[in-house]
Amino acid sequence: MRLLIIDDDQALSRFLRRELKIQQYTADNAYDGEAALDLLRRESYDLMILDLNLPGMDGLDLLQQTRAIDPNLPVLVLTARSRKEDLVQALERGADDCLVKPFSFQELQARIRSLLRRKSVAAGPVGVSGVSGVVPKLSNLVIHTDERRVTRGDRKIDLTPREFALLEHLMKNAGKPVSRMTLMREVWNAPFDPSTNVVDVYMKYLRDKIDRDEERKLIRTVRGVGYVFGEE
Template identity: 35%
Template structure:
């Protein structure tokens, strides 16, 4: 019986490194795709549904940590390995906080990379077969008089029970995951929508207007979804 070949996505802008990794992983029997910038990386992730992602941090378009956060809003199980020249402890801490599974600094030993990939794929397969999560998640979230159910994409709020779109649920998760932390419009667009830094849109502002209508006691005087002049927005609350 033919077994499914594991699919690996490499998001790396250095073509020499990306193609070298691709060649060696292909020789190990994996199907390997490459994306050379952040926007293409997110598009490829959605298109091919890889079993593992190898991710650089410094990327054109959208940086690797934003890609990591965007993926984690939708998939907590997918094994992700950060491969980066940035060996600063703060970068490692951020990667771990955002849900990365492993971290390998450049320059790296090829044999070590191959072993780490094999280990992550085995662990990822075990998590999926047993229904386990590689990272903690939540099904519901309550604040004030509001309660959000991310399983059903519904919410109880001052308007009664409402239905949320998948995109609304995703952006709400992003705000909740960063509760009390300022988020720029640029960062919200990169993580929440997968847009590059060059994109200009009022999409974020329109979503904030909608969230205030749903969840604020007085939408004109917000206490949860606050505007930060020249920065962006901040979600502030004491979760129930």
């Protein structure tokens, strides 16, 4: 697995690269946004670790440009900004997970494994129905798991690994209300934290992509419960 570490703290970057190498990862370092974009355009990565406080180009701007280059690259944001608003903004710009500094290397490892596992599941050869390649469609929505591709009618829908995992879980439970607590446990591998709205943020992303300009909406909010996926 090849990782890209983007942090202007060169001592920390070298430490992470060294420790990740011990864990059998290959890692490249970039210390600013322009260097990172150059690597992203030339190389292929399995995951990106991004610090938001970069010289020159802000980490959030880099995150947005990264999504234009590779919409499916898992991105783990490192930040000293602990305000909930900053973390939500990072998620809204396309981050898959956030880790607040200071952090333990063990926690970083766990977050990396979780994101890579989600990416592997999203790209896996067997759909939620157990049929290789294609999940049976719901309305005109189809998940092609071999190609990690989602279509609705003639429209191709680009999803991040986290969004894909969320859609897959909703599809498994089509027609049944799914709580925010369940989604945090099954999609994020984390206990539910009532102080965060990360589930709602990602459901908004998914709804914007799945139901945009569609007469028949597939994602509905069940007040006080969570969400239902399916036609009314």
